[in-house]
Amino acid sequence: MLDWLIIGGGPHGHHLAARLLSSGKVTAERLCIIDPHSEPFAVWRRCTRNTGMRFLRSPQVHHIGIAPFALRRFAESPSARGVAGFRRPYARPALALFDRHCDAVRESFGLAACTRLATARAIVASAGGLRVDSERGALEARNVALAIGGGDCLQWPEWARELREAGAPVHHVFEPDFSRAFMPPWEHALVVGGGITAAQTALALVKDGPGRVTMLSPHAIREHMFDADPGWLGPKYLRGFHAEQDPGRRRAMIRAARRRGSMPPELAKRLREALRDPRLSVIEDRVVRASVADEAALSLELAREQRTLEVDLVLLATGFSPRRPGTFLDQAVDSLGLPCAPCGYPLVDPTLRWHPRLRVMGALAELEVGPTARNLSGAREAAKRIVTSLK
Template sequence: MLEMLIIGGGIHGVHLAHCLRQQTHLTHDDIRILDPHIELLHEWRRCARNCGMKYLRSSSVHHIDIHPFSLRRYAALPEIRKDTNFIAPKNRPSVELFDAHCRMVVDDHQLESLHIKGRALELHNNVEYVSVVTAEETINARFVLLALGMSEQPLWPTWATRLREMGVSVDHVFDPGFRLDGLRADGPVGVIGGGISGGHLSLKVTEQLNAEVLLISRKEVYVSNFDFAPGWIGPRYTEGFYRSPIEQRRQQIVAARAKGSVPGDMKLALDKAAARHQLTCITDDITDAKCQNGSALLTGRQGRYECQRIVLATGFVEKRPDGGFVNQAVKEFKLKTAACGFPVITPSLQWHDRIFVTGPLSELQIGPVARNIVGARHSSSRITAALKK
């Protein structure tokens, strides 16, 4: 029987597996990562590739290794050193560098050998251990760590779903079947969503296609170099957050997130593309859409826009990630949830004596940074401390 089964092989799951092996009594044979994809970090790579991301939004000290300066040291190796490895502010790493560093950590610590390819279907409470049912087998573990992301629940506006049913080319940048390098159009491409994914995508499409891009967002694109104020990483804001009742924490998380914002360098790049007449930034709320000669005719509160094809960068549905089994587990284990549906957990990130969480599921303890790489690092410090007791 395993000591720890981690469900989810993304940034959080891989970082936690690495930390548990290095910082607790758990050995290689004690830990496994259950993930349905061909390799660990597959979904992170797919999402980064599909939106055309070149640089991360997080700083160089946020990565999957343990030592905060591991990425900087890796970048300084003669065969890795490049002027383009980092960008201001806070030495944000390139996707190329970050991904290469991830591969180095996974390879050096044999983390891929922990990977069980499969998807959790049910969790069962056996008091002294948890049974995780997959299509292929049942895996028993003393503890389970839920490291689920949001990538399986992209947000589709109702009008976009209808438009796709009419035969118009409509994709979501985070849909499993979407490939940015396969995007083709000789007419205007509508990118819906003004946050960092929409910005990355718009710039990549202007590079890749000889077609005008309409970047349409409900509010004007604004600058915020990070997803949240840096004070949320340390005690400046989190002390007040921890003192707040659970019922108030969701409001604080929503207010703290710089939703729809882009870093300063991206805003400059968008403005330059607009000056070259490759890109038009439109602030409008799309309320209706029709198919017109195979293209999309979008109607907003401010005007009408014709696009040959649409790519949504509308983010994810803001609900608790389920992974196909969490609703069942809530009933089976009688797990407590807040009004927003997210777990009510201990400071050690335990939802149950046998179940730990990280990522979005840990938001009501970790705060607005929970989904980010720094959130994975906060989770690892709490969970490893709990297992050392």
């Protein structure tokens, strides 16, 4: 039986594994990460490639290593030679630097040997721990940590879903089978969304694509350096958050704090400058009706401008739906009697324990960690809470 089984091989799962091993409380032989992808950090890297991300939004101290300034030290080492460094303000790392550091952390802790290719299907109680069933068999562990992303909770507007079902070229930039490098030919692409992902995607399409690009945003550009006030990283806001015992009110606080649909000022500036190119336009509006005009065109009726857009490719940069990620967890909620808030998310203790043998990270931990739970800072906070609670 394993001591720890981590479900999810992204940045959150790798950081927890590194923390557990560095603490000396767990050995590599008794730890396992399971993930359905053959390459490490596969979902993170697919999503960042698809959006054309160049620099992270978060500062240098938010990474998957152990020491706060490990990424800065790595950037000054020969291992980082040839990649961009940091961008002001807040010393935000280049994506290439961050990714290379992730690989270095994985290698330094020997996490490749701890990783198995598998998709979790069910979690059930077993003698002395939990059993995780997958298509490749079952694993038993004294402790299980959920470090899953929100890939099964993508936000699809109803009109886009209907077009997709009709066979139209409509894709969500975060869906598993989409790759910006292998899109069908297009002349006029529509990017739907008003935040950082939409802006990055639109800029990447204009830079590399063959035709016109329209970014359709439901609102004016919202400039915020971070997607939540830095006060949420410490007691400034968390004191009041943790004092609130009602999970419904905590959920409301998270919704109010999270700056959905925003982008950092540097990206907003790049977007405005790019509008000098006649191939790019930004429209503040929303689609009220959509249809397939012919084999090569989609007809999208807008609400405010009362006009129709003709495009031949739609890319959704609409983020994630608010429902709890991890549909396979429905079974565990029933069989293990896991407590959930009215919003469907886990009710956990301060050590992120959902069950005596089950911990959570990422979105699943946000009713305890707060609005930054999904971010790299949230990964660090969650791993710290879990590891420091171990005897």
